[in-house]
Amino acid sequence: MQATGKPTGLAGDVIVYVCILALAGLQLVIAYGHAEVGQLFVRMLAVAVVQAALAVMFFMHLKAERRSLALSLGLYTIFVLLMMNMIWSDSFRLLHMRPFAR
Amino acid sequence: MSQGNMVVGEHSVELMEKSPFAIPSKKLVMWLFIISDAVTFGALLFAYGYLRNATPDWPTPFSSVVNVALMTFILITSSLTMLIAIRAAQAGNQPGALLWTFITVGGGLAFALLHIREWLRLIDEGLRMFQNPWGSGLFGAAFFTITGLHLTHVVAGVIALTVVVLGYKRGRYTSDDLENWGLYWHFVDLVWMFVVPFVYLLNLKR
Numbered sequence: 001m002q003a004t005g006k007p008t009g010l011a012g013d014v015i016v017y018v019c020i021l022a023l024a025g026l027q028l029v030i031a032y033g034h035a036e037v038g039q040l041f042v043r044m045l046a047v048a049v050v051q052a053a054l055a056v057m058f059f060m061h062l063k064a065e066r067r068s069l070a071l072s073l074g075l076y077t078i079f080v081l082l083m084m085n086m087i088w089s090d091s092f093r094l095l096h097m098r099p100f101a102r
Numbered sequence: 103m104s105q106g107n108m109v110v111g112e113h114s115v116e117l118m119e120k121s122p123f124a125i126p127s128k129k130l131v132m133w134l135f136i137i138s139d140a141v142t143f144g145a146l147l148f149a150y151g152y153l154r155n156a157t158p159d160w161p162t163p164f165s166s167v168v169n170v171a172l173m174t175f176i177l178i179t180s181s182l183t184m185l186i187a188i189r190a191a192q193a194g195n196q197p198g199a200l201l202w203t204f205i206t207v208g209g210g211l212a213f214a215l216l217h218i219r220e221w222l223r224l225i226d227e228g229l230r231m232f233q234n235p236w237g238s239g240l241f242g243a244a245f246f247t248i249t250g251l252h253l254t255h256v257v258a259g260v261i262a263l264t265v266v267v268l269g270y271k272r273g274r275y276t277s278d279d280l281e282n283w284g285l286y287w288h289f290v291d292l293v294w295m296f297v298v299p300f301v302y303l304l305n306l307k308r
Contacts (some may be wrong), residue, residue: 010189017182024174024295028167029305044299051295059181059288069123069133077137084148094156 016058023051109188132282136289139255143293146251147300150244154304161236162305163224170302174294177256180209181291184263184284191270191277199280203267206287212261217253221246241305248301255290265286 030043057063062070123130147265154160184206190198224245228235231242266283269275 010186012248013182013185017178020178020295021175023169024178024298027299027303028171031167031299031306037304040304041300044303048296048299055181055288055292055295059291060285061186065125066123069125072123073133073137077140080141081144084144087148088155089154091152091155095158 001072016054020051020054023047023054114210125138126278128278129282129285132285136285139289140293143248143296146248147296150248150300153238153240153244157240159237159239160305161234161238162307163227163229163236163241164302164305165232165307167302167306169216169220170298173220174212174298176209176216177291177294180206180213181288183209184287187267187285188277188281196271197237199277200267200271203263203280207260207263207267210256210263210287212254214253214256214260217249221249245301248297252290252293252297255293259283259287259290282308 027044027047030040030047033040035043062073121127121130139293141235153208187199187202190196190202224303229242229245231237231246233239234242266279267273270277270280
């Protein structure tokens with residue numbers, strides 16, 4: 001076993017698998033709900049983040065590794081992904097302030 | 103060994119840095135690859151979001167989620183079978199490791215076939231890289247780029263897992279190698295968790 005901590009057993013893996021499947025089902029329910037696209041996006045993003053966190057922590061056993069590994073990998077990745085959010089202002093500019101709009 | 107060589111040997115042992123995260127180098131390299139790939143997919147999904155938000159006539163061509171739900175079920179299940187394969191390999195159960203890895207590979211192939219079927223259906227309906235009958239031509243570029251890159255990862259994973267598990271059977275690779283490629287396989291599953299809601303479910307016909 002390469003992981004430094006104690007990973008969950010097979011029963012734990014099955015529970016995480018069922019949770020991830022249930023969350024995938026929840027996304028389908030959300031998709032067919034009557035809501036604005038913006039609200040749908042936020043709800044689906046929240047569910048996807050929880051799914052991803054479960055997969056990373058339990059399927060990829062990051063929970064069983066040293067905390068320094070999770071912090072090093074996670075913080076850099078999240079920082080870069082957060083920095084990408086600066087594109088939205090230009091996206092809304094295109095929508096509302098098109099150069100040739102009359 | 104001469105005295106000089108022994109001194110050099112002692113120095114080289116002292117100079118060797120311990121693994122910073124108490125994991126083998128191969129596993130660290132896989133993690134570094136995974137975070138760089140996560141950022142690549144993140145950038146693609148941000149670019150897709152940028153285009154979708156800024157395009158008033160963005161197409162919503164998907165009328166059914168049956169195919170994509172089946173693909174999701176297969177991919178998530180293949181992650182579980184990969185975990186079982188790794189556990190078998192770590193327990194020294196070589197036949198079990200082979201069986202469950204090949205079940206995982208089968209899941210990957212089934213996913214790829216369903217994915218290609220979805221593509222062919224959309225192409226048959228008129229979707230092309232830069233045009234489609236429903237609205238903005240940018241949809242095809244975004245859709246094929248994101249799902250195509252993911253499909254490439256699935257196919258690469260299928261090939262890699264097959265090579266590694268056959269090498270494991272011959273004794274060339276260990277359960278650690280299988281675990282490292284298991285990380286890659288779970289990552290492919292993880293990316294799909296973001297592709298499905300944003301590329302498929304947000305573009306359902308309403």
